[in-house]
Amino acid sequence: MFLPKLFTAIVLSVAAVSAGAQAVQGAPTASEYATAPAAPVASVPPAPAGPASNADDDNFLLLREAARQDDAAAAATYAARLPNYAIPSYVDYYRLKPRLRDASADEVRAFLQRWRGTAIADRMRNDWLLELGRLRDWANFDQQLPLFVLNDDTQVKCYALVSRALKGERVAADARALLINPPGYGEACALLIATLAQSTQFDRNDLLAQLRLAGESHATGPAKRVAALLGGSETFTAQAVDLPALAMARGIGAGSIDHEIYLLAIGRMARTSIKLATVALEKNAPRLTAQEQATGWAAVALAASMTLAPDAYGYWQRSSGAPLSLDQLQWKTRTALRVGDWAMVRATIEAMPAPLRADGAWSYWLARALLAAPNVSISQREQAQALFARIADINSFYGQLAMEELGQSLSIPPAGAPLARFEIAPMAANPGLQRALKFFSLRLRFEGTREWNWELRKFGERDLIAAAEFARENAILDRMVNTSERTRTEFDYTQRYPSPHNEILQPTTQSLGLDRAWVYGLIRQESRFMTDARSGVGAAGLMQVMPSTGAYVAKKIGLTDFVHTMLSDLRTNILLGANYMNMVLANADGSQPLASAAYNAGPGRARTWRATLTAPMEGAIFAESIPYPETRTYVKNVLANATTYAALFERRPQSLKTRLGVVLPAGAQANQLP
Structure with missing residues (x-):
């Protein structure tokens, strides 16, 4: 949710990413715009002094905050100071947004027409659909809904099902699939449940x-x-x-x-x-x-x-x-x-709804369960092979494991034809990407990512590769990775799996005896190579080192006079992060899955999870059963990343299964594995 504390973090941080969280994949939804009580008009400060461009940017940030606070008067004041701002569509949006409940339909339609085809127009349509649903204005709602391009807001979807149900349509099946997260229901989904109960569809x-x-x-x-x-x-x-x-x-x-x-x-x-x-x-x-x-x-x-x-x-x-x-x-x-109850594994996965059963994790484990059955039939073996084949892909944890089950080599696909400058030039001229760069320069990654991803919808494979290269040229490596990952037929793994700052990182990993591929795999997951990334809990830099962890590691390695601001220094961040990786790896007896879990969730939690083991456990099973969802995803992504990096660095096939190995109970020896 786009809450006040998170809002502040986004304004102040170039990259507000949670430790280990994936980079934003799509445009944010309307439900992320939580509102707060309106500030009094008298709170509007005078225009900031200084150069005109800086003053304009400062006023724009104040306008954005006023809109977030639903302070229409303040928003109007700040917007009036920005008659020629570089992003006029957002000036218009932030001026209108706090007045949306009182604005006429014609005024909203005029905005949508003026900025049609843009990300911010779709954002406004999202906001308006929520307001139309709240007002039960189903005529306008039904007219606007087909024009909502992203259609990624759960509450809008709930209102849409209400509108259909009120017309007598049977929507219970769609509602069951949608209503899976009660904390995010809001008024719209509560209305949907009540409507379906009243009409006996539920x-x-x-x-x-x-x-x-x-x-x-x-x-x-x-x-x-x-x-x-x-x-x-x-x-x-x-x-x-x-x-x-x-x-x-x-x-x-x-x-x-x-x-x-x-x-x-x-x-x-x-x-x-x-x-x-x-x-x-x-x-x-x-x-x-x-x-x-x-x-x-x-x-x-x-x-x-x-x-x-x-x-x-x-x-x-x-x-x-x-x-x-x-x-x-x-x-x-x-x-x-x-x-190890493979019969229960199979029965439970087969009882899952089809969309969940089709997830890569459960497709993989269902295939494994089929092959683990006594007296495996030919049809079971064929079904397992088909499941593996459907998810086999170098770019995911279970995709890599499925490839190995099929006997396929986990190697880097050949790169496409080199990009020419004329292919990159249109990216620099693209208005949406220009807006994204402007937002990134203002440390507004939320809006920048939305604008960037909106443009990607229009691109073919070569365009995506060119846009990723444009991101690299502008040092926006998280967008480079995310953009390049979208291609399906043409690949550039130097974009998908970059290795920046190698001149700093490689000597550090060599001196510690650390696997460089694992370190890069972790960095890719932690910060997507944004050197000034900062999480909501204070983790900082390329390797997302917590201040307390940095102080602890600095003391251990004899780095005197450490202060937490030093985490913003690239060399210091890599030095402390790599040394901490080395410490948790030693504590995990060399197990990369266990050490990755410790890096993300803390050594104490990792020790607790390890203490539940009474026998050696397959690394993939250990990763899948980590209790914390974030850490579970994190470990799987780090290890899949590391395997791909190893294939890039060593220029030969790699094995994720070998990297995962087994996780042993504390004090156990590897030779205990059957």
Whole structure:
């Protein structure tokens, strides 16, 4: 969400990226524009002094902030100071945005016509669709929706389904696929659920699924609203989500909805104390139906799985017959992988909805489960090979693993024909890319990325390669990587996997004995090579070193007079980051998956995850079952990156499986592996 604190971070930072997070892939959605109380008109300061261009930029930043605060008067004041600004469409946007609730339809349409075909026009259409949905102005909403190019806003999609449902269309299947994240529902998706319940398109099971999902995601508001639709108490539901011990002490209740609210409390309590949750569930089992008991055990199993608790597998076995959420299906599969129950792996993946089952991770593990079955049939083997073939691709973790299963060489594809200057020249003249460069110069990466990605939609393969090269020439390496990754038939892996600052990094890695490919793989994931990247928690620079970590490493290596501002120095950042990688690798007994997890989530958490092992575990299974979603994605991306970098550096095929190896219990020896 585009919240006030994040807004400030974006203004102040050239690259506000979270540690290990992927670079932004698409344009931000309207829901990211949270509003705050309007500031009084008297708060408008005088125009900044200084050179005209600097003053204009300062006024533009103040205009942007005024729009974010919904302060229409301040926005109008700042906009009036920018009659000839370099990005007039955004001056118009920020002037109109805080007045959108009061603006006439003709005024909004005039803006859309004036800036038609641009990213900011699509942004305004997104904003207007949300306002039209709020007003229940379905005539204008239905007219504007087909013109919304990106159509990437969940709440707009919810309003669209409401509009269709009110016309008598059957939209329940689309709604079930859309309604998977209660914390992001807002008013639009709450309206959709109520509309479908009232029209009987959603039955009791649909509402119960939403209630359980809201409990899983600690979404109190959505849980209360759905409970009310089911005839339950909103007060008791809020207690079940926020104060589960209190809800459990109150008792199980008599009606079926009371039972469901009690089970909600069981699931929430399991996040804090699995023991208390299981004791309560066992005690009240005689008063619950068989399916209610299974639902309770599934909630406990999910909490246990997310802490890698040893009893999680047993809890999943007791949940047979329970309807499972998407998270429950995935964690049941991960738990089965950890204990080697390939039959459960296969059954659970096959029970997933088709879109989830088609994900590269579950396609890979389903294929592995098919091949792990006793007496594998020819048809099973063919099905597994087809699954591997569908996802085989050097550019992803499971794609690389699938290639190896097929016996394919993991090598760098040959580059296309070299770019000519006449192919790059149109990029410099492209208005959208020019706007993006202007935003990047203002440290507004949010807007810059939106403008950049909007233009990429129009490009063919050679255009993408040329745009990536244009990004390289302007030192915007995150956009270079992201742009080049979009090609499917023509490749330039020096763009996709660059190795800048090698003159600094290589001597450092050589002196430490570190794998240079792994270091570059980590940097690519951490900062996308933005040297002044800064995360919301303070991690800084190319290797996203935390100030406390930097101070610790500096002391260990004898770097005196360290202060956290030194993390902005490229050489210091690489020195401290590489030394820290070396430390966590030694602590992980040389395991790159475990060390990568420690670099991202902290050595203490990595030690905790390792402590759950009672036997050597395949590195891919360890990576897939990391409890933190960010770290799970991070480790997989770092190791896939490193494998590709090794293929680039060594100019020979590489093996991700070999790099992953096995993760051993603490104190174990490699020769214990069967």
